Amino acid sequence: MALGEAAAGGAQNSFGWRISVAVCGILAVLLIAMIGTKLFKSTLLGTIAGFLMAIDGHAIVMSRVGILDGILMLFLLLGFGAILLDREWHLKRLAAWVAQREKDGSEPAWGPAMWWRPWLMVAAVAFGLASAVKWSGLYFLVAFVLYTVLVDALARRRAGLPFWISAAVLKQGLVTVVLTVPLYLASYLVTWVGWFTTNGGYYRHWAETDGKPWTGALAWVPLVWQNFWHFEVSVYNFNVNEHDPHPYAANPLTWLFMIRPTQMYVGTTTGGTGGCGDQTCYSNITSVGNAAIWWAATAAIFYLVYRLIRKREWQVGLILMGMVAGYLPWLLYINRTIFQFYTIAFEPYMILGLTFVIGLALGRRTDKRRKRTRALWIVAAYLVLASLVTVFFYPVWTAQPIPGWLLTLHYWLPSWR
Numbered sequence: 134m135a136l137g138e139a140a141a142g143g144a145q146n147s148f149g150w151r152i153s154v155a156v157c158g159i160l161a162v163l164l165i166a167m168i169g170t171k172l173f174k175s176t177l178l179g180t181i182a183g184f185l186m187a188i189d190g191h192a193i194v195m196s197r198v199g200i201l202d203g204i205l206m207l208f209l210l211l212g213f214g215a216i217l218l219d220r221e222w223h224l225k226r227l228a229a230w231v232a233q234r235e236k237d238g239s240e241p242a243w244g245p246a247m248w249w250r251p252w253l254m255v256a257a258v259a260f261g262l263a264s265a266v267k268w269s270g271l272y273f274l275v276a277f278v279l280y281t282v283l284v285d286a287l288a289r290r291r292a293g294l295p296f297w298i299s300a301a302v303l304k305q306g307l308v309t310v311v312l313t314v315p316l317y318l319a320s321y322l323v324t325w326v327g328w329f330t331t332n333g334g335y336y337r338h339w340a341e342t343d344g345k346p347w348t349g350a351l352a353w354v355p356l357v358w359q360n361f362w363h364f365e366v367s368v369y370n371f372n373v374n375e376h377d378p379h380p381y382a383a384n385p386l387t388w389l390f391m392i393r394p395t396q397m398y399v400g401t402t403t404g405g406t407g408g409c410g411d412q413t414c415y416s417n418i419t420s421v422g423n424a425a426i427w428w429a430a431t432a433a434i435f436y437l438v439y440r441l442i443r444k445r446e447w448q449v450g451l452i453l454m455g456m457v458a459g460y461l462p463w464l465l466y467i468n469r470t471i472f473q474f475y476t477i478a479f480e481p482y483m484i485l486g487l488t489f490v491i492g493l494a495l496g497r498r499t500d501k502r503r504k505r506t507r508a509l510w511i512v513a514a515y516l517v518l519a520s521l522v523t524v525f526f527y528p529v530w531t532a533q534p535i536p537g538w539l540l541t542l543h544y545w546l547p548s549w550r
Contacts, residue, residue, distance in 0.1 A: 134199065150199040157207040158196025162187045164207070165481050168214045169488055172448055177495075182488040184516070186481065188523040190530045191394075191422035195477040197531070198397050198418065202477045205266040209273055210481050212259035213455055216277050219252035220451075224288055231292045243300035244289050246308050253281065257313035261320030268369075269462065269478060274317050276458035280451070282306045329357060336364040375470045383473040385463040389431045393548050394421035395474045398532055411536035417529045420474045421549060425519040430483035433490040448489065455482030491515075 134153045141149030165186050170179025186192050195203045226247060234241045256277060263270030286301030294300060328334040340346045340359045347359055383393035400416035407414025434456060441449045459479025463471065496508050528535050529543050544550050 134201075134204075147199070151197065154199060154203045155196050157204050158192060161192070161196075161203070161207050161210055161481065164210050164214060165484060168210070168217060168481075169485060171214075171217060172451070172485065173489065173492055175492065178488050178492045181491060181512075181516070182484055185426055185484050185487065185519065188520060189423045189426050189480070189484070190523065190526050191420050191427070191474070191477060192480060193527075193530050194397060194418060194420040195474060200474075201266050202474060205263055205270065206477045206481065208259050208263035208266060209270060209459070209478055212256040212263065212270075212273055212277070213481070215252045215256035215259060216281070217451065219250055219256065219281070220284055220447075222252050223247065223250060223285065227288055227292055231294070241292075241294050243296045243304050244292070244294045246304050248308060248312070250309075250312060253309065254312055254316055257316040258320045261317040262324070264317070264321050265324035267478075269459070272462045273458040274313065276454055278309060278313055280454045281309050284447075285309070325361070329361075336360055336367065339363050373466065373469065376468060377470055379470050379472075381472060382470050384467055385460070385471065385475075386467060388460070388463075388473055388476050389434070391422055391424070391427050391431075391473070392546065393473055394419055395472045396420075397474075400532065400534075402534060407534040409534040409536050409539075413537060414534035415537060415540045416532040416534050417540065418532045419529050419543075419549070421526070421529070421543075422480075423519055423522050423526065424545060425515070425522045426484070426487065429515075430487040433486040434483060436490060437486050452482050452485045452489065455479060455485070 134150050137151070137153040138144045138146070138149035141152065144150060162183050166179045166183025168179070169182030170176050173179065195206070227244065230245045231241055257274065260270050260274040260277070263273065282301055282305070285305050286297055289297035289300055289305075328337065332338065337360055338356075340356045340363070344359075344363060346352070346356060347354055381393065381395045383395070387393060396417065396419050398416070398418035402408075402414040402416070403412065405412045407416075409415075434453070437449050437453055440446065441453060456479055459482060460476075463475065491512055494508055495512055496505060498505070500508070526543060527533070529540065
């Protein structure tokens with residue numbers, strides 16, 4: 134955002150502090166299309182995933198306002214994509230290792246400890262940079278390290294390794310931690326270089342001024358690190374103890390159902406000068422999603438939980454792990470003052486879940502022509518419906534002046550007002 138401001142001549146220019154978020158939103162559409170293509174092995178489904186992300190109102194709004202959550206979403210999605218690539222990377226090299234041992238006639242036992250896993254390291258860096266935007270990136274690191282250990286264990290079992298559990302946890306699991314945690318911390322801390330190398334940062338000299346240096350066993354810790362720790366603790370305490378009422382606060386238990394979207398901007402023009410053809414015109418920016426997409430995606434996520442239990446498909450497990458990392462931790466803070474727009478961090482995985490179900494609806498190319506044609510028409514009709522909803526809601530996502538009667542038609546739930 135600072136780069137955008139610098140390019141536009143300063144923070145006074147709203148284009149400057151919004152353009153970087155817009156670029157991140159555009160890149161997210163491309164990235165989710167690429168991930169969908171790889172995940173589902175279908176260019177069509179990948180395109181549908183990108184299209185749904187591009188026309189969803191929540192994603193559109195979060196790409197047009199100067200707040201951090203859209204940037205967070207992009208880094209998390211980069212990490213997710215890297216985990217997807219690491220899975221394939223690891224499976225191929227494990228299979229090659231087992232084949233070589235069988236050829237040599239040697240006992241595979243625990244299997245290898247793979248230290249060169251570049252995509253796993255890329256994921257660690259991406260999650261570290263995400264945490265530098267908002268700490269919720271830490272949940273993704275923890276979730277996907279556990280996911281990687283589980284995937285490694287199952288891969289070793291399928292490869293016929295006798296000690297697949299202990300190897301995945303005690304051998305490859307430890308390697309995974311060593312490969313990810315230091316890179317995660319380094320990528321997080323590198324974003325603090327300006328704070329460490331200057332003197333005017335918040336709490337930069339807390340221990341030397343307002344606070345007291347640590348004593349006892351921690352007295353050896355340099356003051357700059359004491360100050361940094363105090364800063365981090367103060368940020369944590371502020372956030373977990375923020376309970377002030379807010380008219381647009383939304384309990385995370387309601388997020389998936391889009392009960393209380395956030396009103397980002399409200400403008401009113403009277404006297405017939407607003408350009409909407411009425412005496413009073415209203416200009417709103419509301420982070421309400423495309424209902425045809427959002428509610429369908431919520432239903433898809435619940436279905437995927439059932440399907441994972443029944444079918445145990447790895448694609449479903451990966452998508453749901455994105456939801457676990459992005460959504461479930463917020464249920465620990467249901468009494469905090471938090472907002473619906475935080476959901477942009479895990480919206481890509483809702484979109485991928487919906488795309489997976491769309492893929493089921495489309496069926497296979499080997500299906501009978503009549504069945505295949507009917508499926509294509511149904512999916513096409515759904516995509517047209519979603520597009521029409523976007524056209525209808527676009528004015529309240531982009532602050533276009535509209536008369537009061539038309540604004541009222543956009544309140545599909547009383548809580549959207």
